[in-house]
Amino acid sequence: MQAVHLAIGIFDGVHLGHRALLKQAIENARARRQISAVLTFHPHPKQVLHLPNAPQLIYPIHHRCYLLRKSGCDAVCVQPFDEAFAALAPEAFFDHLLRQFPTLAAVYVGEDYRFGNRCAGNIHTLEELCRRHGIEFHVCPNLKDNGEKISSTRIRKALREGSIDVANRLLGAPYHCIGWVQKHPNGGCSSLTKATDHAGDGSENLFFHTHNELKPKNGSYFCTLRNKYGQQTVHVRLENGRIRFLSSIQPVLRRGGVLSFEKNL
Secondary structure (H helix, E strand, C coil), rough: CCEEEEEEEECCCCCCCHHHHHHHHHHHHHCCEEEEEEEECCHHHHCCCCCCCCCCCCCHHHHHHHHHHHCCCCCCEEECCCCHHCCCCCCHHHHHHHCCCCCCCEEEEHHHHHHHHHHHHHHHHHHHHHHCCCCCEEECCCCEEEEEEHHHHHHHHHCCCCHHHHHHHHHHCEEEEEEEEEEEEEHHCCCCCCCCCCCCCCCCEEEEEEEEEECCCCEEEEEEEECCCEEEEEEEEECCCCECCCCCCCHCCCEEEEEEEEECC
């Protein structure tokens, strides 16, 4: 029943702008020995509403939650987003928040935050609703890079264009996929390779299988493949969303793990 400092947003990618917002909520909560929490939404609202500009997500929801917890917040809450939730008026949305978080003490959002049916609510609406209930309200200004706002949209664009250096700079860490190494003889799909397999020479047709929706533009990249057994710098090539290894892989890494995109080859 401790007071809750709640950061609200989609947080796809958990990029540098998101981290600035989370840091504010976490530090204020810790200074008062209270709880910091994050409210995120899934699926993406634009996907639910079938909008033509609905994005591919930078990271799957389970990995987004992992990154949010890794940022230092005490709890992550995922609000299922469906058409009924999208139809809530701003006031009904805020009532929902109060039911979910009865000890809500402070709300943190970015300056572009919109909510409620047809995005009818903005930061001024939310500020007034918080004021009525004696809840602190904090707006985190947009963080900029080269004079342009850091955003998930901008990172997605960089990945689609193959600009790994730009995407990594805005994310604050290398863009990465979590998955496993899989063997595709003649382009087909077969069972997972085992850690006891012999290291390949690039002719074994090894691919990295991941649930990431958004992958960089077709091309060749320097990557780091790592798991609890070790890590190795590898060369990969993206071919229509499939990640193919161009270099041999240590046997202990054949189980898969994290593949981080460092730079273009």
